[in-house]
Amino acid sequence: MKWRRINYVLHRDIGYLCIGLTLIYAISGVVLNHISHQFNPSYNIKKSETYIKPFPAGTEPDMTLVDDILSQLNETGAFKNVAMLSPGNIRIFVEGNTLDVQLATGKTLQEKVTRRPLLFEVNYLHLNKAKGVWTYLADIYCVLLGLLAITGFLMIRGKVKTRGIILTLLGFIIPIIFLTYSL
Numbered sequence: 001m002k003w004r005r006i007n008y009v010l011h012r013d014i015g016y017l018c019i020g021l022t023l024i025y026a027i028s029g030v031v032l033n034h035i036s037h038q039f040n041p042s043y044n045i046k047k048s049e050t051y052i053k054p055f056p057a058g059t060e061p062d063m064t065l066v067d068d069i070l071s072q073l074n075e076t077g078a079f080k081n082v083a084m085l086s087p088g089n090i091r092i093f094v095e096g097n098t099l100d101v102q103l104a105t106g107k108t109l110q111e112k113v114t115r116r117p118l119l120f121e122v123n124y125l126h127l128n129k130a131k132g133v134w135t136y137l138a139d140i141y142c143v144l145l146g147l148l149a150i151t152g153f154l155m156i157r158g159k160v161k162t163r164g165i166i167l168t169l170l171g172f173i174i175p176i177i178f179l180t181y182s183l
Helices: 003-032 063-072 119-126 133-154 162-182
Strands: 043-051 079-086 089-094 097-102 107-115
Touching: 003 119, 003 133, 063 079, 063 089
Parallel strands: none
Antiparallel strands: 043 107, 079 089, 089 097, 097 107
């Protein structure tokens, strides 16, 4: 088998193998580029304000009080912890929700957090939060992308056209220019 045929087969098969991972990283890369204090690409965060019945001054944050507050709010998430923020203000942590309660007024601020379907999972992989085996799979993917670039470049028959040289060089020059002026 000629080297061009081997190169073509390698490029084709590596390309097929990389399609799924490339789409995962592409989707995740776009949403991760737009992280801001207003947009979390992995979680949907909903803030709301409600009122419950007020509690007398000096009320201690014991489990009876916490259960009463959670009951009034119809909160069914698993209880995690409670903290006194200041006299008369407590924070209750439950699965997927954080509640700040002003005991004297009953004013309650809630911050409910839910995973964004599909985006949570692709970001989890892209950011390598899985660690372990996923790290090695991601490393293999990076090597395959490198091979895909090289085999793609080698597929060109004859002399490389000026346009190809310019575009290839731009792929190196653009990040260098950006880093030069942003660091």
